[in-house]
Amino acid sequence: MLAAERRDHLLGLLAREGKIVAKDVAAHLGLSEDSVRRDLRELAAEGLCHRVYGGAVPVSPAVADYASRQSVTPDGKRKVAAAAVALVRPGGTLILDGGTTALAVARQLPPTLTCTVITHSPTVAVALLEHPRAEVLLLGGRIFKHSAVACGAVTMEAAQNVSADLCFLGVTGVHPEAGLTTGDAEEAAMKRALAARAADTYVLASSEKIGTASRFRVLPWHEVTGVITDAAPDHAVLERLATHNVEILAAA
Structure with a gap:
């Protein structure tokens, strides 16, 4: 051959x-x-x-620069965001990761919802400036421009001093064998630090990320409450995730 x-x-x-x-x-x-x-x-x-x-x-398509990723499956990201927002309770505290899907979550939080949002994403914080009832806590540090988030020792230390009911985590790949992955080691460590401070962690995964992988593992499956995705329920990868006892929340 x-x-x-x-x-x-x-x-x-x-x-x-x-x-x-x-x-x-x-x-x-x-x-x-x-x-x-x-x-x-x-x-x-x-x-x-x-x-x-x-x-x-398969390699994840979510490795392009931040501006380019905003045009990748916007409808899917909006569906995932809507399903995520439905989990936020009045008076609750939410850790919101960076990335384009997390930004969609911020934009869909109802203006009548009283909540606290903890984030290391300046773009998420800015999106919430006009939210009348959301208290916003921005974790500072060195800006990782690819994902428009703060990372590094300063941000990690700040994360140790917060706690939340929910964490919505963005990843670039969701694969049964490769796991939950992202393209930068420092960003992967930051995501682990954020997830550790929440009672429940849900992964925001629009359909283009399902069945793909990037270089660095974020979390093992047993540390994740569920995956929110707009991928078809009968998607082969989602069926394989069932063997890891991962809850799949359909975003219609």
Whole structure:
């Protein structure tokens, strides 16, 4: 099989199965595992897959810059945001992560809702300036421009001194094997710190993130209350998540 044919086969398998197991592909094609891994390295270098131990999974599309991500599946993000807002109770305290879906949550909080929002996202804080009943606590620090959030030691220390009923967490990838992932190690650590300060943590995951992965794991499944997504209920990945006892909240 020519290199171009192997490439097409691997990309087709990734699209159909949602993952590639190098040893299985090697056995099926009569190739060495080293040859398959080399092909996967080349595909990963082009941004066409994300390599994991033993193979590869689809790469998350949510790795573009912040401005570009605002135009990615806006309807899906609005649906996820609406489902998330329904969980916020009057008088409650919410930790709201950064990112475009979190910004959609901030914009959909009812103006009559009295609540406290803790965030490390300047864009989320600004979106809430005109919310008459929301008290906003902004955690400061060095701004990570890709996601428009504060990160680093200063922000981490500030996060240790807050607590909340809910945390809405953004990730770039949701995959049964790769887990909940994002593209930056420091941002992943910040997300863990925020989730640790809430009684319940829900992941905001519009459909384009389901079944994909990025480089850094955020949280294990047992530390997450649920995933809010607009992906179809019969999506193969969501069915596999059931084996991790993850609650799936449908965003219609």
